[in-house]
Amino acid sequence: MRYFFIRPGEIENRPVMITGSDANHIRTVLRSRPGDVIGVLDGNGRAYQAEIVSVASQGVTVEIISELPVDPPPPVRLVVAQAYLKDRKMDRLLRRLCELGMAEWKPFISARSVARPPPNRMAARIERWQSIARESIKQCRRADLPIIHPCVSFDSLLAESADCSQRLLFWEETPRAHVWPASVEAGHGPESVMAVLGPEGGFTGDEVDRAREHGFAIAGLGPRVLRADTAAVAAVTILQYVFGDMGPKTY
Numbered sequence: 001m002r003y004f005f006i007r008p009g010e011i012e013n014r015p016v017m018i019t020g021s022d023a024n025h026i027r028t029v030l031r032s033r034p035g036d037v038i039g040v041l042d043g044n045g046r047a048y049q050a051e052i053v054s055v056a057s058q059g060v061t062v063e064i065i066s067e068l069p070v071d072p073p074p075p076v077r078l079v080v081a082q083a084y085l086k087d088r089k090m091d092r093l094l095r096r097l098c099e100l101g102m103a104e105w106k107p108f109i110s111a112r113s114v115a116r117p118p119p120n121r122m123a124a125r126i127e128r129w130q131s132i133a134r135e136s137i138k139q140c141r142r143a144d145l146p147i148i149h150p151c152v153s154f155d156s157l158l159a160e161s162a163d164c165s166q167r168l169l170f171w172e173e174t175p176r177a178h179v180w181p182a183s184v185e186a187g188h189g190p191e192s193v194m195a196v197l198g199p200e201g202g203f204t205g206d207e208v209d210r211a212r213e214h215g216f217a218i219a220g221l222g223p224r225v226l227r228a229d230t231a232a233v234a235a236v237t238i239l240q241y242v243f244g245d246m247g248p249k250t251y
Contacts, residue, residue, distance in 0.1 A: 003039035043145030074244035083199035098136035112201035165190035
């Protein structure tokens with residue numbers, strides 16, 4: 001069954017109308033007709049089985065048949081803060097992290113960031129990232145929609161980090177792995193974890209020191225120096241294994 005996205009809260013309207021690119025895909029690519037059954041995701045953690053009532057140029061109208069069972073979100077809320085990367089790396093990385101269960105995406109500008117998007121283009125970037133996040137949750141049949149935050153400075157990111165119970169900055173100059181406290185080994189992990197990843201040129205020593213002052217632990221990802229986008233995927237996979245729903249405690 002194909003899944004399509006509706007904006008959170010629209011499920012309260014009956015019948016429900018699917019609009020935008022999803023409606024165009026249903027109408028022109030799948031050539032669906034009234035009576036066909038599809039899946040609907042509301043972005044708030046719920047999925048539904050729906051029957052197409054009508055297909056028109058302004059949208060596809062569906063009638064909700066029943067609510068579908070969905071997997072719960074990971075037991076830990078993963079917040080990924082990624083230094084801005086050049087080209088389309090941010091787009092590709094966001095897609096992978098959404099598939100891995102990231103809950104929040106916080107882009108930021110660090111001292112060695114090569115790409116520095118002008119402020120007047122950030123609204124368009126955020127809109128594109130939100131579109132990528134919606135496409136990703138459809139692909140992996142994830143019911144909750146990740147939150148996309150505006151791009152901020154490194155200092156602003158540190159100031160906003162206090163609401164995460166565990167904070168980690170991954171630095172290539174620290175090849176050793178982070179040592180988790182005994183409480184984690186006993187199955188009592190934090191409610192939320194912020195993972196901060198650097199740009200292509202890595203973090204400066206001053207940035208690492210400032211992160212420590214804000215309560216961040218400095219962690220490594222092994223003896224090999226990874227590309228910036230590879231490092232982010234590796235870090236989130238490790239955190240999902242230790243704290244989330246990809247480890248032995250959940251399988």
